[in-house]
Amino acid sequence: MGVDRLDGRLIQLLAEEPRVGVLEASRRLGVARGTVQARLDRLQSSGVIRGFGPEVDPAALGYPVTAFATLEIKQGQGQDVRAHLATVPEVLELHTITGHGDMLCRLVARSNADLQRVIDRVVGFAGIVRASTAIVMENPVPLRIIPLVRQAAGISQPPEAPPAGDDR
Amino acid sequence: MGVDRLDGRLIQLLAEEPRVGVLEASRRLGVARGTVQARLDRLQSSGVIRGFGPEVDPAALGYPVTAFATLEIKQGQGQDVRAHLATVPEVLELHTITGHGDMLCRLVARSNADLQRVIDRVVGFAGIVRASTAIVMENPVPLRIIPLVRQAAGISQPPEAPPAGDDR
DNA sequence: AGACCACTGGACGGATTGTCCAATGGAAAT
DNA sequence: ATTTCCATTGGACAATCCGTCCAGTGGTCT
Numbered sequence: 001m002g003v004d005r006l007d008g009r010l011i012q013l014l015a016e017e018p019r020v021g022v023l024e025a026s027r028r029l030g031v032a033r034g035t036v037q038a039r040l041d042r043l044q045s046s047g048v049i050r051g052f053g054p055e056v057d058p059a060a061l062g063y064p065v066t067a068f069a070t071l072e073i074k075q076g077q078g079q080d081v082r083a084h085l086a087t088v089p090e091v092l093e094l095h096t097i098t099g100h101g102d103m104l105c106r107l108v109a110r111s112n113a114d115l116q117r118v119i120d121r122v123v124g125f126a127g128i129v130r131a132s133t134a135i136v137m138e139n140p141v142p143l144r145i146i147p148l149v150r151q152a153a154g155i156s157q158p159p160e161a162p163p164a165g166d167d168r
Numbered sequence: 169m170g171v172d173r174l175d176g177r178l179i180q181l182l183a184e185e186p187r188v189g190v191l192e193a194s195r196r197l198g199v200a201r202g203t204v205q206a207r208l209d210r211l212q213s214s215g216v217i218r219g220f221g222p223e224v225d226p227a228a229l230g231y232p233v234t235a236f237a238t239l240e241i242k243q244g245q246g247q248d249v250r251a252h253l254a255t256v257p258e259v260l261e262l263h264t265i266t267g268h269g270d271m272l273c274r275l276v277a278r279s280n281a282d283l284q285r286v287i288d289r290v291v292g293f294a295g296i297v298r299a300s301t302a303i304v305m306e307n308p309v310p311l312r313i314i315p316l317v318r319q320a321a322g323i324s325q326p327p328e329a330p331p332a333g334d335d336r
Numbered sequence: 337a338g339a340c341c342a343c344t345g346g347a348c349g350g351a352t353t354g355t356c357c358a359a360t361g362g363a364a365a366t
Numbered sequence: 367a368t369t370t371c372c373a374t375t376g377g378a379c380a381a382t383c384c385g386t387c388c389a390g391t392g393g394t395c396t
Contacts, residue, residue, distance in 0.1 A: 002229070011224060014221065018219050048228040048229060049224055049225075050222075050225050051222075052187075052222055054179055054220055055219050055220070056217055056313045056317060057215055057216060057217075057218050058316060060216040061317065068236075068263075068265065082308040085308075086309055087325075088315075089316045089318070089319040089325070090316065091309060092311060092313065093310060094307070094309035095234075095236075095307050096305045096308065097236065098302055099302060104302065105309070106311075108316065134266055134270070134272065135265060135266045136265055138264040139261070139263050140263075140264065141250070141253060141262035142261060143261040148224075148229060148257045148276065149229065152230055152231075157255070
């Protein structure tokens, strides 16, 4: 039910060079094309790989400001608040977290000033008791999954950060 | 610099059905193939579309628990802490946020018990003064970008929840 | 008017895809 | 040890798509 090394290497390859097709992948991995196709089908049908949708950069769309808002919800208003937040385009994701009816959402805005507008729209809804916002300044580690895939597949982590002489 | 309606529709189409090729997309959108190719090239070179990497589900890899941890960093230890967190596979993303040397990171773990191990590894590093963790219970709005793309492209939002008048 | 640019519709060869097949290998079960 | 099961291999096939040219058209800006 997990992923083995070949799966791991395949996912890694696809992540690094999404353009490679099944045929090219089979050459890179040193296995038959049919094997790669079978693995890919299995990875997708088993849900490990959800899909290959385009990764859009909010900043390039004109929304360079990202922020995380913690919302305190009034008891019993959860459903309504979720529905409300789902209608706000600037809300990129929403989680319910441990705590007294708390939620955490990721927001984007055109500018710091615009963020105020977004927040007003987000919290301008009955059921939201309080909100605290944290603006993102830097993103040292962008959303990634490869290191986890490698670990799950039993592939040793790449010598990226480790200082000393790397490739030689 | 932005995206127009055609760009928006193209991105939306690619997000809904990643399998469609350039040719099929041109048919769906009602434009010439060359146009789609030109738009795609522009969207990618301009950075709006970063790529088409596989979307991997951590849960399917055996990491069904997600959590957000807010870390308070000791002055001047930022770089070291970042390097440290970057080596932890379970750290899916890391942000520096407003506040006194605060950071916010997304973690995953094999179980609630395993989360303790992950947190210990994360905070087990000089420079991290304090950490508070919030476990994700539900994810009402999974990471999405289409609504924002539609807004940026000037496409009216889909009539999903609100059947009649918008927000009134 | 002229220049510029995006889009169109078409063409080309090369490459890839989805889908079959039989044969091989190893591992688990009997 | 023998059988069974399954993943992998290497090959084949037609159909399709890709990357890349091209000339013609329409709209827009100078």
